[in-house]
Amino acid sequence: MPLKDTIDAAIKQAMLAKDRVRLTALRSIKSQIMLAETAEGASTGSLSPDAELKLLNKAAKQRRDAATIYKEQFRSELEENELAELAIIEEFLPQQLSQEELEGRLVEIIQRVGAQGPSDLGKVMGVAARELSGQADGSRISQVVNLLLNNTNF
Known part of the structure; x- marks a missing residue:
C-alpha cells in the first residue's frame, strides 16, 4: 500500500481518537507528500518508495534538529512536542540499525x-x-x- 494511503488511514484513526499530536504529525507528512507529488518535474503524480523514504527521513531529521534547538533554549514543552512527532514519523520508517x-x-x-x-x-x-x-x-x-x-x- 502506498505511503499516502497508509497516512490517510492513520489520519482517520487519529481524528477518531482525538489525538492532536498524532494528527498534526500525520497531516504534516501528508502535506509533504502532496507537495512532492505536485512539484515541478514530478513525472507520475505518485512517489516511488525511495522518494517516500527520503521524504520521511527528511521530516524525521527536521523534528530531531528542532528538538535539539529547543533543548538548547530550555523550551522543554516544544522539545517534547517535536520528539512526540518524531516518534510518530519513525513508525513509518524502516527499523534503524543498532x-x-x-x-x-x-x-x-x-x-x-x-x-x-x-x-x-x-x-x-x-x-x-x-x-x-x-x-x-x-x-x-x-x-x-x-x-x-x-x-x-x-
Whole structure:
C-alpha cells in the first residue's frame, strides 16, 4: 500500500481518537507528500518508495534538529512536542540499525571498496549512503565511518 494511503488511514484513526499530536504529525507528512507529488518535474503524480523514504527521513531529521534547538533554549514543552512527532514519523520508517549492526555493515563496505584511511571517506560514504538509506541517519553513518577510517585496525 502506498505511503499516502497508509497516512490517510492513520489520519482517520487519529481524528477518531482525538489525538492532536498524532494528527498534526500525520497531516504534516501528508502535506509533504502532496507537495512532492505536485512539484515541478514530478513525472507520475505518485512517489516511488525511495522518494517516500527520503521524504520521511527528511521530516524525521527536521523534528530531531528542532528538538535539539529547543533543548538548547530550555523550551522543554516544544522539545517534547517535536520528539512526540518524531516518534510518530519513525513508525513509518524502516527499523534503524543498532550501533553494532551499523559498524559491522560499514566495516564490510570499507573492505569491499578497499578504503585505506580518512582520504577514502568520500568513496565509502557514497556506497554507505546508498546501501544504508533509511536504516541509519546520514550524520550517524558519517561519524562511524570517520571513526573506523581513523582507526586502522578494522
